[in-house]
Amino acid sequence: MKRLFNNNLSKILIIFTILYLLKYVLPQSFMLEVIILSIYTMGCSFLIGRVGFVSFGQPAYLAIGAYGTAFYLYYFGTNPFVAILVGILLGLIINIITGAFFIRLNSSYYTLCNQAFCVVNFFIFQKALVKYTHGDNGLWFLSRIDPTPVIDLSRTEGVFIFAFLVAVGVWLLFNYLMNHSVFGATCLCVKCNEEKLRFLGYNVFNIKWLAFIIANTITSLAGALYSLYFGFVSAGITAPSKAIEPVAISMLGGAGTLFGPLVGSFIFIGLKDIASQVISYWELLVGLMLIIVMLAGEKGIVGSLEGFLSKLINKHGNNEGLQATNIEGEVGSE
Amino acid sequence: MPKNNTILEVTNLNAAYGQSKVIFDINLNVKLNERVAIVGRNGAGKTTMLKCIAGLLKASSGSVIYDGMEIMGKAPFEVAKMGLKYIDQDKEVFLDLTVRENLQLSSYATGDYNWDRVFEHFPKLKILLDRKGAYLSGGERQMLMIGRAILGDPKVLLIDEPTEGLAPSIVNDLVTTFHDLSKDSAIIIVGQNLSFVSRVAQRIYAVKEGRMIAEIRDKEEIKEATYSRYL
Known part of the structure; x- marks a missing residue:
C-alpha cells in the first residue's frame, strides 16, 4: 500500500481513472473544463513552484495557442488536429522569443512584465488585429471542424477523450520533469539559489529559458484545446483581469506539486458552476479559501495533504517502513 | 602546461560596487597543488576577490589567467566547467x-x-546519501559542498571561510582534508581563523582595505601566525 502511494505513476493512473469515471456522475462539460483548466494551470504551477517565476500574464500564452488554432480553422483549413498543432507551434515560437527576454528579469519585474505582455496581447487581439480577430465578437468556427477518425474532434465527446489523453500525457511529462530528471532538479535549484547552480557549472539562463518554453507551450496547448472545445475565440480570453486565475488556482491546489493544478481547477470550476448558482459573488469563496489554505502552510491543498498522508502512511506502514525509520534515527544520532 | 607550474595568475585586479571601489590592483598567483590563504579583516575585499576570479562579479579591470587562458569576462558556469570551482x-x-x-x-x-x-x-556522506540538504548539520553541508566541487577533477578550489560556524573537531578534520585535496587541486582559502590558516596554508596573502599588503612565505611566520600584525 505504502509503495503504491509512493509511486507517482500509480497515483497518475488512479487519479485519472477516477477523473474519467467522474464524467458519468458529473456533467461532461464540467469535467472537460476541469481538464483543460488544469492543463492551463500546470505550466503556471510548474513555473511558480519549481522555478520561482510568478506570472500574471498567462492568459497571453493561452490566447496565442487559442488564436493559432482559431485562425487555422477560420481561415485556412478544417482539420482539428492540424489546428491544434498550429496553436502549439505558434505558442512555441512566441515563447522561444519572449522567453529569451523575460527570463532575464527577476521576481516582481518578471511578474509585471508578463502582465504587460498580457495587456499588449489583449490590445492586439481586440483592436490592432480586429480585421482578423473580430475583436470582442470573436471568431466562430465550430461548423468548420471536420469529423476525424478514431477520436472525432467535431463532437464534445471526442474533444473530452482527446483532452483527457493530452492531460495524461502532460502529467506523465511533468512527473518525469519534476521527479526523474536532472532538468527538474536544476529548476528547483534555480528557485532555491541560482548562484550555487552556476558554481556547479550550469548555464542558469538556458535552464530558465527551457522551463519557460515548456511551461508556456503547455499553456498554449490548453488554449488550443479551449478553442476547439468552444469552437469560438474572442479577445476576452486574454483579458488581463483573468490573469490572477491560474496563479490563484496554482496556489490553491499547491504550486509545484504534481496534482495541485488538478485539485485547484476542480475546486475553482466547482465553485464557479455550483456556488455561483447560490451566490453571485462566488469569487469571494475562492478568495477566502485561498487565504485559509495559504495560512495553513503555504503549500496549497495537495502540498498540505501530501505531508499529512505520508505521515499517516508511515505511521500505519509495514515493518519495512519502521525499519527504515530506525535506520534514519541511527544516522541522525551520530 | 602553464609556465612555472602557475595554474592561476591574477594581475592588477580592480573591482567596485557601483561607485565604491572595493579592491585595488590585486596581484596573486597560485601554483599547481599549492595551498594558499588570503587573510584580512571583515570588509577587506577577500570574498570580492574570489568572486571576481570565479566570474561571479565583474571586475572593472585586470586579468585572470587560469591554466594558461584568460578567463576574465567568462560566465561563472564556464569558469566552473573549466575546472575552477568556488565554494561559498x-x-x-x-x-x-x-x-x-x-x-x-x-x-x-x-x-x-x-x-x-x-x-x-568524506565517508560520512555515503551514509547520508538519502538525507535532504535541509537536515544536514553545518559540517555535513560543508562536506557536501566540497564533495560536489571536487567532482570533475577541478584544478583550483576557491574556498570562502570554510571554518565559519563549524565545531573545533570538524575544523581539525578539514585541515587533513585540505592537505589531501591539494594532491589533486590547488586550493585558495579565504579565512579569518588564523590557527586554521596556519595549519593549512603554504603561502599567505594579507589583504587590508582592498589592497594586497603582504605575501608571507616564511614557514615559521606562518606557523606562529605572526603575520597577524598585517591585519
Whole structure:
C-alpha cells in the first residue's frame, strides 16, 4: 500500500481513472473544463513552484495557442488536429522569443512584465488585429471542424477523450520533469539559489529559458484545446483581469506539486458552476479559501495533504517502513 | 602546461560596487597543488576577490589567467566547467534535494560520476546519501559542498571561510582534508581563523582595505601566525 502511494505513476493512473469515471456522475462539460483548466494551470504551477517565476500574464500564452488554432480553422483549413498543432507551434515560437527576454528579469519585474505582455496581447487581439480577430465578437468556427477518425474532434465527446489523453500525457511529462530528471532538479535549484547552480557549472539562463518554453507551450496547448472545445475565440480570453486565475488556482491546489493544478481547477470550476448558482459573488469563496489554505502552510491543498498522508502512511506502514525509520534515527544520532 | 607550474595568475585586479571601489590592483598567483590563504579583516575585499576570479562579479579591470587562458569576462558556469570551482561561505546546499541528488547535479554538469573520491575524503556522506540538504548539520553541508566541487577533477578550489560556524573537531578534520585535496587541486582559502590558516596554508596573502599588503612565505611566520600584525 505504502509503495503504491509512493509511486507517482500509480497515483497518475488512479487519479485519472477516477477523473474519467467522474464524467458519468458529473456533467461532461464540467469535467472537460476541469481538464483543460488544469492543463492551463500546470505550466503556471510548474513555473511558480519549481522555478520561482510568478506570472500574471498567462492568459497571453493561452490566447496565442487559442488564436493559432482559431485562425487555422477560420481561415485556412478544417482539420482539428492540424489546428491544434498550429496553436502549439505558434505558442512555441512566441515563447522561444519572449522567453529569451523575460527570463532575464527577476521576481516582481518578471511578474509585471508578463502582465504587460498580457495587456499588449489583449490590445492586439481586440483592436490592432480586429480585421482578423473580430475583436470582442470573436471568431466562430465550430461548423468548420471536420469529423476525424478514431477520436472525432467535431463532437464534445471526442474533444473530452482527446483532452483527457493530452492531460495524461502532460502529467506523465511533468512527473518525469519534476521527479526523474536532472532538468527538474536544476529548476528547483534555480528557485532555491541560482548562484550555487552556476558554481556547479550550469548555464542558469538556458535552464530558465527551457522551463519557460515548456511551461508556456503547455499553456498554449490548453488554449488550443479551449478553442476547439468552444469552437469560438474572442479577445476576452486574454483579458488581463483573468490573469490572477491560474496563479490563484496554482496556489490553491499547491504550486509545484504534481496534482495541485488538478485539485485547484476542480475546486475553482466547482465553485464557479455550483456556488455561483447560490451566490453571485462566488469569487469571494475562492478568495477566502485561498487565504485559509495559504495560512495553513503555504503549500496549497495537495502540498498540505501530501505531508499529512505520508505521515499517516508511515505511521500505519509495514515493518519495512519502521525499519527504515530506525535506520534514519541511527544516522541522525551520530 | 602553464609556465612555472602557475595554474592561476591574477594581475592588477580592480573591482567596485557601483561607485565604491572595493579592491585595488590585486596581484596573486597560485601554483599547481599549492595551498594558499588570503587573510584580512571583515570588509577587506577577500570574498570580492574570489568572486571576481570565479566570474561571479565583474571586475572593472585586470586579468585572470587560469591554466594558461584568460578567463576574465567568462560566465561563472564556464569558469566552473573549466575546472575552477568556488565554494561559498554560507554553507547552503540545495535544501530540497538529498545528498545523492546534490552529488548527481554536480556529476551531470561535469560528467564525472566517480563518487569514490568524494567518499574517500568524506565517508560520512555515503551514509547520508538519502538525507535532504535541509537536515544536514553545518559540517555535513560543508562536506557536501566540497564533495560536489571536487567532482570533475577541478584544478583550483576557491574556498570562502570554510571554518565559519563549524565545531573545533570538524575544523581539525578539514585541515587533513585540505592537505589531501591539494594532491589533486590547488586550493585558495579565504579565512579569518588564523590557527586554521596556519595549519593549512603554504603561502599567505594579507589583504587590508582592498589592497594586497603582504605575501608571507616564511614557514615559521606562518606557523606562529605572526603575520597577524598585517591585519
